[in-house]
Amino acid sequence: MLVYAPAALLFLVFSWRALRERRRFGNAVLLGLAVLCALVAWMFRLIRSGSTSALFTAYSLLAVCALGILVLTYLLFVNGLRMVRKEGRSPANLLSLMAALSILGVIALLVTAAVVRTPLLVGIGAAALGLSSYVSFLFLSFVCYAFLYGRLQVRRKADFVVVLGSGLIGGSKVPPLLAGRLDRAREVHSRLTRRGASPVLITSGGQGPDEELPESHAMADYLIERGFPADLIEREDRSTSTEENLRFSKAIMETAKPGYRCVVVTNNYHAFRAALTARQAGVRGQVVGAPTAAYFWPNATLREFVAVLVAYRRTNIAIGLLFVLGGVLVWAAR
Known part of the structure; x- marks a missing residue:
């Protein structure tokens, strides 16, 4: 059982860190490492046992991974084509398609390197395999931990519910994506009220160059039209990004109640990255997500993941260069 010790230790460290602060990307990495070590240990025991059934199970698992x-x-290719049809050909909408083509490119490169076996191709293939494995590991860790984070219970009491803006249709109309956030915020507010709290709801969003009014005002009007009390709404109408949404809302909350607690509402694909940003901004609260259209979720999740990679670019570039160096060493050794 000692073979599972690294996985158990990593899981204990993950649990300790998650209890102290849930809003860390390092939590996702630790959880991913714990699962990876457990899988490697299990595969090691299966192969080492030498029994026919164990070997069949091990190779079947590898085959399932390859098929997966x-x-x-x-699925990424199909989703990419659907995104282009529904949302247009902007770079942000092409991520699913580019991810599918990248996977095919890496597979083609590895197959070519294995067949031709020239030193240069083998070195490039080794570097590509290392980089793709690293990015895949981070992505799976991100998705799994984001899923877990999105399932956390909302705190029993909060002084504020903050809704992050996302743009308006025609310069004045709340789009379905933002309407989902507002409906989720009403649900969270109602739940907190039933528990004895009386939180203020902050609509957060400034006015874009193509908008007739600040997003926060259109958001407030949407809520009021549906029966939400106007006296419980505070408008934050200066922000132009998620970071500013949180920073300016934080200023409002600290002025009203220095020891505040809050719940931030966004879409489910955006919740974990918003939580990371909230921690960096010093916002005291949890982030919850509203449902998103199924076709939109894969591309949006990839966009969030890329944004996290960029946020930790120094670490990722350093590790990426190590894989490139490894490829150079493989080329030189041949």
Whole structure:
């Protein structure tokens, strides 16, 4: 059982860190490492046992993983085409398609390197395999921990509910994506009220160059039209990004109640990255997500993941260069 010790230790460290502060990307990495170590240990025991059934199980698992990569590539490709049809050809909407093409490119490169076996191709293939494995590990860790974070219970008491803006249709109309956030915020507010709290709801969003009014005002009007008390709404109408949403809302909350607690509402694909940003901004509260259209979720999740990679770019560039160096060493050794 000692073979599972690294996985158990990593899981204990993950649990301790998550209890102290849930809003850390390091939590996702630790959880991913714990699961990876457990899987490697299990595979090691299966192969080492030498029994026919154990070997069959081990190789079947590897086959399922390979098939899963192909299925994922197909689904990303289909989703990418659907995003282009529904949302247009902007770079942000092409992420699913680019991810599918990247996976196919890496597979083609590895197959070519294995067949041709020239030193240069083998070195490039080794570097590509290392980089793709690293990015895949981070992505799976991000998705799994984001899923867990989104299932956390809302605190029993909060002084504020903050809704993050996301743009208006036609310069004045709340789009379905933002309407989902506002409906989720009403639900959270109602739940907190039933528990004895009386939180203020902050609509957060400034006025874009193509908008007739600040997003926060359109959001407040949407809520009031649906029966939400106007006296419980505070408008934050200066922000132009998620970071400013949180920073300016924080200033409002600290002025009203220095020891505040809050719940921040956004969409489910955005909740974990918003939580990371909230921690960096010093916002005391939890982030919850509203449902998102199924076709929109894969591309939006990829966009959030890329944003997290950029936020930790120094670490990721350093690790990426190590894989490139490894590829150079493989090329030199051949």
